[in-house]
Amino acid sequence: MELLIFNSMSIAASWDSIIAICIGIAFGFVLESSGFSSSRKMAGVFYGYDFAVLKVFFTAAVVAVIGIYYLDYLGYVDITKLYIHPTYVWGAIIGGAIMGVGFVAGGFCPGTSLCGVAIGKIDAWVYLVGLLIGIFIFSELYAFFEPIYNGYSLGNVTLIDSFGWNPYWIIFIFSIIAIVAFVVSDIVRKKIKKVFY
Amino acid sequence: MNTEKNTNSHIYWNPYFGGFLLGIIIIFTFYLTGRGLGASGAMKSSVVTIVDKVAPTHAENNAYYSQFLNEDETPMNTWLVFEALGLLIGAFISGSLAGRIRWRVQHSPKISSKRRLVFALIGGILFGLGAQIARGCTSGAALSGMAVLSSGGFITMLAIFGTGYLVAYFFRKNWI
Numbered sequence: 249m250e251l252l253i254f255n256s257m258s259i260a261a262s263w264d265s266i267i268a269i270c271i272g273i274a275f276g277f278v279l280e281s282s283g284f285s286s287s288r289k290m291a292g293v294f295y296g297y298d299f300a301v302l303k304v305f306f307t308a309a310v311v312a313v314i315g316i317y318y319l320d321y322l323g324y325v326d327i328t329k330l331y332i333h334p335t336y337v338w339g340a341i342i343g344g345a346i347m348g349v350g351f352v353a354g355g356f357c358p359g360t361s362l363c364g365v366a367i368g369k370i371d372a373w374v375y376l377v378g379l380l381i382g383i384f385i386f387s388e389l390y391a392f393f394e395p396i397y398n399g400y401s402l403g404n405v406t407l408i409d410s411f412g413w414n415p416y417w418i419i420f421i422f423s424i425i426a427i428v429a430f431v432v433s434d435i436v437r438k439k440i441k442k443v444f445y
Numbered sequence: 446m447n448t449e450k451n452t453n454s455h456i457y458w459n460p461y462f463g464g465f466l467l468g469i470i471i472i473f474t475f476y477l478t479g480r481g482l483g484a485s486g487a488m489k490s491s492v493v494t495i496v497d498k499v500a501p502t503h504a505e506n507n508a509y510y511s512q513f514l515n516e517d518e519t520p521m522n523t524w525l526v527f528e529a530l531g532l533l534i535g536a537f538i539s540g541s542l543a544g545r546i547r548w549r550v551q552h553s554p555k556i557s558s559k560r561r562l563v564f565a566l567i568g569g570i571l572f573g574l575g576a577q578i579a580r581g582c583t584s585g586a587a588l589s590g591m592a593v594l595s596s597g598g599f600i601t602m603l604a605i606f607g608t609g610y611l612v613a614y615f616f617r618k619n620w621i
Contacts, residue, residue, distance in 0.1 A: 265527045267477060272531020273538070274470050275482055280539035282463030287551060287565075289457070291620045293606075294613035300460045305588065307464025308471060312592035315472035324476070331480035333581060333590035335597030340586070343579025344604020347572050351609050352616045354568015357583040358576060359484030359532065361569070366533045367540035368548045371565040378569020379485070383492045385570065386577035390509035396578060406594040418594060443621055445455075445551070 276363060285363035287355025287371060288445035294352055296440040299433035306426040313419055332404035339396050354378065456543075471592050478524070481589020485582040487529030488573065489513070490520045556619055564619055579604075 282304050283289045292298025319325040351357060354375045356364060361379065364372025386393055408415050457463075474482055493513045497504040497520070504510040513520045540546045552561035576582040579601050581590070587605060590598015 264524060268524045268527035269531035269534070271470065271474050271477075271482070272528035272533075273535035274531075275467070275528070276532035276535025276537075277539045278458075278463055278466045278470065278535075279532070280536035280545075281458045281543070282460060282467075283457035285536060285540065285545070288553065288620065294609050295617065295621050297621065300457070300463075303460035304464040304467060305583075307461050308467035309588060309591045311465050311468025312471035312475075312588075313594060315468065316475055316592055319472065319476060327593065329479060330475055330593055332593050333481075333586055333595040333598045335595065335600065336580065337597075337600065340579050340597045340600040341604050343575045343577070344587075344601040345608040346575030346578065347582065347601075348575075348605045348608025349612050350568045350571030350573075350575060351583075351605060352568075352613050353619075354565045354572060355620070356565075356568070357484070357572060358488060359482075359582065359584045362484065362529060362532050363536035363540075366536035367546045370548060370550045371552065371561055374562045375565040375569040375572075376488075378566040378571075379488050379573035379576075380492050380495075380569075381566075382570040382573020382575075383485075383489050383577055384496070384573075386574050387492065387496070387507060387509040390507060393578060394508070397580075402596065405596050407596055407599065408594060410596045415594060445553075 275359070276366065279360060280363045280367065284360040285367050285369060285372070286445065287364065287369070287375075288443075290357075290360060291352065291355045292443065295443070296433075296436045297443040299430075299437060302433055303430060306429060310419075310423050310426050313422065317415060317419060332406055334404045335402040335410075336397070337400040337402065339400065342396055350382075468592075471589065475589075475592065481585065481592055482528065483525045483581065483585035483589065484529060484532065485573070485576040486523070486525035486585060489577070490523055490526050493520045553618075553620055561619070564616075 283300050289298050290301050293301040316325060316327065316330070320327040347357070356372060356375045358379055361372045361375045365376055402410070407413060407418050471481060474480070490513065493504070493510050496510055497514060504514060537546070550558040550561055552558055572582070579586055581601070583605060587598055587602035591602060
């Protein structure tokens with residue numbers, strides 16, 4: 249079991265899996281209720297007929313980053329001790345680009361495909377099989393992908409380390425960008441022919 | 446689609462409400478565990494486990510699988526696998542309450558089920574491959590990365606959505 253870092257309270261390690269399942273239940277419930285078990289709703293973000301993905305995704309990111317930095321400011325969380333997703337520049341770009349094509353082709357991402365699987369979408373089951381095959385291909389050809397996977401590493405850096413910006417300004421500007429994106433998405437959606445699904 | 450019997454089944458939450466709750470879950474997860482959410486990690490563990498069961502020597506000799514194999518423990522006993530099980534349960538509860546549970550292939554009326562399934566398979570393969578190269582998917586890399594302002598999280602998010610918009614034209618027949 250991976251070690252969990254607990255702040256200001258101690259919970260026995262045997263609770264790890266229970267906590268994981270509970271967080272997963274909340275995660276799955278919110279994703280499904282927001283319509284992410286439907287590939288046609290998800291794909292709408294790329295064609296302008298439904299921006300639920302953009303709205304849910306950016307609202308979640310903005311709320312999370314504000315909340316985490318606020319907890320850090322109040323002293324409940326030490327942001328330097330949190331796990332920062334590592335930056336492998338070309339891995340992120342190439343991997344992200346391949347995921348982008350997969351997203352438009354399949355209409356799901358891994359988390360949302362599990363939502364589709366849970367409510368009986370056969371396309372989600374097939375997508376999940378595809379995911380396993382994709383991971384298998386990567387692992388078997390690891391020697392080929394290894395230079396991108398392990399190369400161009402910058403370590404566990406944040407935008408603050410990369411550009412020397414003030415975190416509060418980053419969060420403020422990020423929130424403004426999100427709000428502008430929401431407004432623009434509503435304007436675009438009104439102009440685009442409705443798609444029923 | 447007013448012809449469908451259960452019209453409620455297509456009514457979803459307000460996206461800002463869903464996003465807000467998702468943000469709170471991410472904050473709670475970071476607070477409690479020090480790390481964010483993830484989805485593709487559980488699938489990686491599944492692949493490692495399957496390969497290890499079918500061809501143990503092959504798995505040990507492979508430089509990728511062997512990173513996740515341990516003498517005493519199965520790779521399924523990780524936080525992300527339990528989280529993914531929870532995700533399935535949570536989605537099932539939500540789908541049950543809204544009456545959305547039934548076997549079906551969802552696709553645009555302009556394409557056949559078979560075409561939808563072929564593209565779902567291709568999409569899954571690409572996403573699985575890309576998520577390994579980028580060390581995480583939309584949940585683990587992009588969303589949880591952005592929540593702590595990780596540079597890699599922002600790059601991954603821009604790459605996923607940027608490429609999505611670039612190639613959307615070629616896949617339009619499947620969706621609109």
